[in-house]
Amino acid sequence: MKIYLAGPDVFLPDALEIGRRKVAICARHGLTGLYPLDNDVDLAASDASRVIFRGNEMMMDDADAIIANLTPFRGPGADAGTVYELGYMAGRSKLCLGYCNDPTLYADRVRRFTSVAERDGRLVDAEGLTVEDFSLPDNLMMIHALELHGHPLVLPRERPKDVWHDLAAFEICVKLAAERLGAES
Amino acid sequence: MKIYLAGPDVFLPDALEIGRRKVAICARHGLTGLYPLDNDVDLAASDASRVIFRGNEMMMDDADAIIANLTPFRGPGADAGTVYELGYMAGRSKLCLGYCNDPTLYADRVRRFTSVAERDGRLVDAEGLTVEDFSLPDNLMMIHALELHGHPLVLPRERPKDVWHDLAAFEICVKLAAERLGAES
Numbered sequence: 001m002k003i004y005l006a007g008p009d010v011f012l013p014d015a016l017e018i019g020r021r022k023v024a025i026c027a028r029h030g031l032t033g034l035y036p037l038d039n040d041v042d043l044a045a046s047d048a049s050r051v052i053f054r055g056n057e058m059m060m061d062d063a064d065a066i067i068a069n070l071t072p073f074r075g076p077g078a079d080a081g082t083v084y085e086l087g088y089m090a091g092r093s094k095l096c097l098g099y100c101n102d103p104t105l106y107a108d109r110v111r112r113f114t115s116v117a118e119r120d121g122r123l124v125d126a127e128g129l130t131v132e133d134f135s136l137p138d139n140l141m142m143i144h145a146l147e148l149h150g151h152p153l154v155l156p157r158e159r160p161k162d163v164w165h166d167l168a169a170f171e172i173c174v175k176l177a178a179e180r181l182g183a184e185s
Numbered sequence: 186m187k188i189y190l191a192g193p194d195v196f197l198p199d200a201l202e203i204g205r206r207k208v209a210i211c212a213r214h215g216l217t218g219l220y221p222l223d224n225d226v227d228l229a230a231s232d233a234s235r236v237i238f239r240g241n242e243m244m245m246d247d248a249d250a251i252i253a254n255l256t257p258f259r260g261p262g263a264d265a266g267t268v269y270e271l272g273y274m275a276g277r278s279k280l281c282l283g284y285c286n287d288p289t290l291y292a293d294r295v296r297r298f299t300s301v302a303e304r305d306g307r308l309v310d311a312e313g314l315t316v317e318d319f320s321l322p323d324n325l326m327m328i329h330a331l332e333l334h335g336h337p338l339v340l341p342r343e344r345p346k347d348v349w350h351d352l353a354a355f356e357i358c359v360k361l362a363a364e365r366l367g368a369e370s
Contacts (some may be wrong), residue, residue, distance in 0.1 A: 011315040049319035053329035074295065074310060075260030083265045084326040090274020090328040110259065125259060130196040134234035141269040144238035 001181040002032045003174070004060050006086065007069025008079035012164055022173045025171050029178040060088055063173055064181055065095035067173045070138060070153065071163050072102050076109035077138050086142060096150035097177055099169035100137055103155040107133050151176050186366040188359070189245050191271065192254025193264035195221055197349055203289045214363040219244045245273055249366055250280035252358045255323060256336065256348050257287050261294035262323050271327060281335035282362055284354035285322055288340040294316050300315050336361050 003026055009018045017161040026033035039055030041048055060066070073079035078100070090096050092104035102109070107123055109185055114126045123131040136143045137155065146153050154173050160166035188211055194203045203330070204220035211218035224240030226233055245251070251274040258264035275281050287294070292308055295301055299311045308316040321328045322340065331338050339358050345351035 008314065011317075013309075013313055013315075015315075049250075049317075049321060049325040050329050050332075053325055053333070056326065058344055072297070074312075074314070075262075077260075077265045080262045080268045080324040081326040082266065083268045084275075084330065085323070087269040087272020087274075088276040088330075089272075090269075091273040114259070116333070127259075129193065130198075130200075132196075132234075136234060139265040139269070140234040140238055141266040144235050145273075148238070149234075158340075162233065166314065 001177075002034055002063040003177055004063035004085070004089065005033050005035045006082045008071070008073040008082060009164070011079075013110075018165065019165060022170060024092055025167060026175050031174060031178055031181070034063055040179045044120075055099075056085070057088075060085060060092070060094075063089075064095065065089075065097060065150070065177050067170065067177065068096070068098035068142075069155070070098045070100040070142060071171070071173075072100075072109060072138075076106065076113055078142065080100070083128045085140060085151055086145060090149045093149075094178070095177065095180055096146055097173040098146050099154040099173050101156060101163035101166060101169060102159050103137060103157065104159070105135055106138050107131050109137075140169050151180070186215075186251070187219055187248045188362055189248035189251045189270070189274065190218050190220045191251055191267045192336065193256070193258040193267060194254060194349070196264075196272075197259075207353060207355060210352060210359050214359050215368070216359060217365055219248055229355075237293035239330075241270070241303060245270060245277070245279075248274075248279065249356040250274075250282060250335070250362050251290045252355065252362060253281070253327075254355070255285040255327060257294060257323075258283075261291065261298055263327065268324075268327060271330060275330045275334045280342075280362065281331055281364055282339070282358040283327070283331050284358050286343065286348040286354060287340060287344050288322060289344070290320055291323050292316050294322075336365070 005022050023033035036056050041051050068082050068086045102134035110131050123133045154169045190207050208218035221241050226236050239302050253267050253271045255263035256290045339354045
């Protein structure tokens, strides 16, 4: 069984090494991890971004499930590319799993980036835009997509010291995927 | 023909009014706009966020196409809920269109929120994470999803004065959808 390994991990300085660790964890649980950077792309080519897209989409179409790393990336919420991929896999009726190494609620995360006030019974940011306040860790579309198309978001009890390299929550997702996909463990 | 109207418009103080304007523009082009806030939800209920999710998913399943508002929301990139929905509709093989009222390139948008430096031939942010630098306005997954599953992202030549209420780029998407779906205009 094949699992697409989505996440902003690809933007880390040691992106390849993280991918190798994730694939190895999958293998220990009888699963094949598909990591986006395994696609061979010439980054200097003029159509590099399109080649990356096509490679990722082919990997997703080939996979039985996704494990999305929804740890906040450059802002209060998850990485957009990862969120797109989670949506795509839900749309394809694949098994959807995800984890997030920051258990903070969304409204509290937003407070780290901008002022949040209460106005007419709702929370608003500095621009006057509503801040989702459902006691969820991120936008409700991802949170309930996981719950209804796979397994609820996996969160650590406490934020690990190194949110980008701690793979405990990831491994829980792999175990859940192995159980659900009936793989040998 | 039905179009799902995705976007952070639902977080505006005048979210209902924007929805009415968008639905009216769709109607002028012979299309039925489905706006998330048209789902009747009791926001005080304990399962409100799940009810919203299910309502949005039913609307998406019912729609022939999506027009996603990818204007940067509370950070350098598009709203996560909207991005999820674009992915879902691409996964469902529906027609995907989108617009963004900020034509700035992604790397330049990131510079507004954090320092960006060049290291080992790539751009990195203050945390050392790679900043995508493909001369695209947002994460490559959304940009190429639109190009390959519908129509390239619609951008204004210049950022309109009021990015949240200017619907010129939205109307271009509606026209494109009407042409592609063969609706009466």
